[in-house]
Amino acid sequence: MIAINEELCKGCTLCVNVCPFHLIQIADRISSKGYYPAKFVDLKGKCTGCTLCAIICPDVAIEVHR
Ligand code: SF4
Ligand code: SF4
Numbered sequence: 001m002i003a004i005n006e007e008l009c010k011g012c013t014l015c016v017n018v019c020p021f022h023l024i025q026i027a028d029r030i031s032s033k034g035y036y037p038a039k040f041v042d043l044k045g046k047c048t049g050c051t052l053c054a055i056i057c058p059d060v061a062i063e064v065h066r
Contacts, residue, residue, distance in 0.1 A: 008061035015053035
């Protein structure tokens, strides 16, 4: 699974597009920083911990837990 730090996320969508299983979405609300933050949605436990999302994030907002 991953943890997205909303305070660091700028909603750039890079992680949304890179996840092979489409497990990251953009939230429909605004963060305290004024961005639409990414959110992790993995109802079926598909995340493999591949780290692609964390590597691509320019703001180092994603932590991967395996
Ligand atoms: S670690 Fe990989 S599978 Fe999990 S959310 Fe990130 S990109 Fe998707
Ligand atoms: S790549 Fe990082 S900054 Fe961009 S939407 Fe994802 S978590 Fe937010």
